[in-house]
Amino acid sequence: MTIESAPSSAGTVDDTRWASVARVPRGPFAAVSAAVADRLLRGAVAALPLRLCYPDGSVVGAADPSLPSLILHQPDRLARRVGASGLIGFGESYMAGEWDCADLAGALTVLATGVAELVPRGLQWLRPILLSRQPQSARNSPEQARRNVAAHYDLSNAMFAEFLDETMTYSCALFDHLPASSDHLADAQRRKIDRLLDTAKVGPGSRVLEIGTGWGELCVRAAARGATVRSVTLSAEQRHHALRRVAAAGLSDRVRIDLTDYRELEGRYDAVVSVEMVEAVGYALWPGYFRALDDFVVPGGRVAIQAITMPHDRMLASRNTHTWIQKYIFPGGLLPSTQAIVQITENQTRLRTVDMMSLRDHYAETLRLWRQRFNERRDALDTLGFDAVFARMWNLYLAYSEAGFRSGYLDVYQWTFAPTGAGQ
Structure with missing residues (x-):
């Protein structure tokens, strides 16, 4: 099969x-x-x-x-x-x-x-x-970005639900202690989201833009604080699930979720949040991404992102190559370095760092728990139609990612900016 x-x-x-x-x-x-x-x-x-x-x-x-x-x-x-x-x-x-x-x-x-x-x-x-050269199809034009996102995030909501926790949050959690167990995963994801919303100063009356909806947990938690939220995604499967969650929470009047590219947006917001989205943007488009974040936030507002990073020299060496992760898991993606983000924001935007925290050890633990849950649910995945090759592929992906964080080769930051600089 x-x-x-x-x-x-x-x-x-x-x-x-x-x-x-x-x-x-x-x-x-x-x-x-x-x-x-x-x-x-x-x-x-x-x-x-x-x-x-x-x-x-x-x-x-x-x-x-x-x-x-x-x-x-x-x-x-x-x-x-x-x-x-x-x-x-x-x-x-x-x-x-x-x-x-x-x-x-x-x-x-x-x-x-x-x-x-x-x-x-x-x-x-x-x-x-x-190392193989990166194919032209990996370049993230709006049309190609939609295909790249669909290749991963539209696999199946049911498949992701088998190994994610009840919040359906697919990014690094923030645990209160390490090591942790699967029982702690949902609370750790809520803690991660709440910290990001806190640093972005999201509260009653805040106008929030979220770039990259996921399955809706951040939308719900921001709206529950009294904010009005506009969220954008390129994943039809995720949008469908997120809209159902927002409606179930009774927050449809506060949350709008659009199936659109962030490059097609206009407007300004008190807070802009984006969780593990920059990794999918692509090297050549990072400056435009950060300029867009800058354009979307009002003076006195905040931009809060969560970003996976790699060492600058390795990023430069791999920016034009095609990796196993890109071929099979995240087509078109590339991890930035902290140096690249600082250079772009300081040279081309008003955005300046006001808060930065590494969650590296927490990501290694998050990935360990996801892989454990993924393997515990192999029978359910078989029933959904995901064969042995797919299971081995995802085992390698989750273990490979965990290894990156445990070794220190990868890091992940909650990174908050304020538009206080002079810009370009």
């Missing part, structure tokens, strides 16, 4: 995104590149607290069996995929079941921590083998 056979609630899923998983590179070039990839993989693992376990019982890497171990069921196929498409091939090999790991997040944390050492300095010229 493929995702194409899922019920209509699955939205606009395009299963051609993972059709290549069934194809293993062949031919002389594939054989040569596979040999290079195998050498690089063995060399990298030898320098890390990680193990490669082969079908013949041999082990490369750390001797301690308690350390994360990649169980290679078909090492030749893995090498061919990595040789042909680098880290995309590494992910596709996992999707195809060619390797496994009992502690997937732990193994990926080791790899994320040692990312700078994965390719020896003398072999950096081989970087193009490991």
Whole structure:
């Protein structure tokens, strides 16, 4: 069964995104590149607290069996995929079941921590083998942005409901203590939203613009404070669910939710909020995004965003590449760096930082809980039509993301601005 056979609630899923998983590179070039990839993989693992376990019982890497171990069921196929498409091939090999790991997040944390050492300095010229160029289709014109959003957020409201908590909030939570349990997730999401609304000074009479609706929790909580809210989204599935939640809360007179691009908006607001939206904008369009936030907020107002970030040098190195996450999870996305955000806001807008808090450890925990819930509900996902390849793909995505935060390679900030600067 493929995702194409899922019920209509699955939205606009395009299963051609993972059709290549069934194809293993062949031919002389594939054989040569596979040999290079195998050498690089063995060399990298030898320098890390990680193990490669082969079908013949041999082990490369750390001797301690308690350390994360990649169980290679078909090492030749893995090498061919990595040789042909680098880290995309590494992910596709996992999707195809060619390797496994009992502690997937732990193994990926080791790899994320040692990312700078994965390719020896003398072999950096081989970087193009490991990274593919970004396709033109990933550029976020308004039309392409709609397709990119639909590819992820319109998968199925029912699917997301299986692993998210009752608030249906799909962004980093803020726990009162770590580690946490699934029982704490809904309250942690409400705490995150309330803190963002507090820093944006949202209260009775506030006029609020939300860019990126999600499934409606922020709308409801802002309107419950006495604010009037306009929210925009490119996801038809999310808008449908959010409108139902707003109506159920008796707040339809205070909340308007439009299926439109933020670039098509006009008007000014006391507060502008946007939770983990900038990551989908795209490198070339970040200046326009922050100028729009600046244009939308009144003097004396606030702009509050939640943004996932990566190191500036890695952002520059990857801005034109095509990654596994972009191909299979978030087409068109790129994580900004804090340096990039500061440069854009200070040089091109009036926006100046008035509050900034990292939630990095909280995101690692949020992702751990989501993945736990996702795996606990595999039978329900099967019933919805999401097959084994999809389940492995999402397991890798959630573990990969958790590893990024645990290693410190990724961070996430609640970041509040006031329009107090001179602008461009």
